[in-house]
Amino acid sequence: MAQQHTSERILDAAEKIYRTEGADALSMRRMADELGISATALYRHYNGKDELLDAVANRGFEKLAAEFRDAAKKRTPRTRVLAVFESFRAFALERPALFDLMFFHRRPGARRFPGDIAGGASPTANVVVELLTQMKVEDPLDVSLLLWAEAQGLVSLHRAGRFESDSVFQRAWDRLFARLLDHLA
Numbered sequence: 001m002a003q004q005h006t007s008e009r010i011l012d013a014a015e016k017i018y019r020t021e022g023a024d025a026l027s028m029r030r031m032a033d034e035l036g037i038s039a040t041a042l043y044r045h046y047n048g049k050d051e052l053l054d055a056v057a058n059r060g061f062e063k064l065a066a067e068f069r070d071a072a073k074k075r076t077p078r079t080r081v082l083a084v085f086e087s088f089r090a091f092a093l094e095r096p097a098l099f100d101l102m103f104f105h106r107r108p109g110a111r112r113f114p115g116d117i118a119g120g121a122s123p124t125a126n127v128v129v130e131l132l133t134q135m136k137v138e139d140p141l142d143v144s145l146l147l148w149a150e151a152q153g154l155v156s157l158h159r160a161g162r163f164e165s166d167s168v169f170q171r172a173w174d175r176l177f178a179r180l181l182d183h184l185a
Contacts, residue, residue: 007045007055009035015056019097023053023105054109057102064091064102065123072127077135078181084127085151085177092155103152114141137184150180 013034017026026049032039046052064087071083092099101107111117117125118141125144132140154173163169 006035006037006041010042010045010052011056011059014052015059015098018053018056018101023049023101026053028052050108053101053105054107056098057105057107058109060095060098060102061123064088065127067091068124068127072131077131081128081131081135081147081181082177084131085147088124088151089155089173092151093158096159099155113145117141117144132184135184143184147177147180150176 010031013031014026017030017034028039028042028046028049031052032042035042046055067087067090068084071087072080074080074083111122111125116122117129120126125148128144128147129140132143137143154169154176157163158166158169163172
């Protein structure tokens, strides 16, 4: 088995620390100690904690985009959009710390609406905008923002315990996404 690249080992360790202890526990010195490498070697890969957290988040976005592309193999553009956001929900609930880093942690390298999204810089938004374009939705960029807001809002409410049960959350999710897509058709 080939030895894992140092940059991937660094990202794995950083994600684990972030997931288990939070951003405050992550430092370049700790990373070097945990990995048994010198701080100099670590800085050859990442210039500091902010860049390291951006890299962890960006790797998360690449993973999520891959899940989106798999979900987007459904039959119709509408079912593709629904499947993409179902994979978003699963990702958010199965990997809450990574999700928080990706979507709620202020990062200097975070993509911004509308410029970065319109410019194709977001691997996840690219999938959604393309599906909305296939659906011939007027202004797919704004509609993608609306879908993201609905998905993130519902996930946030669920994680905060604002639904009576997981099944109530699931039914609300399905109903609200269907309603929104009905209005777009």
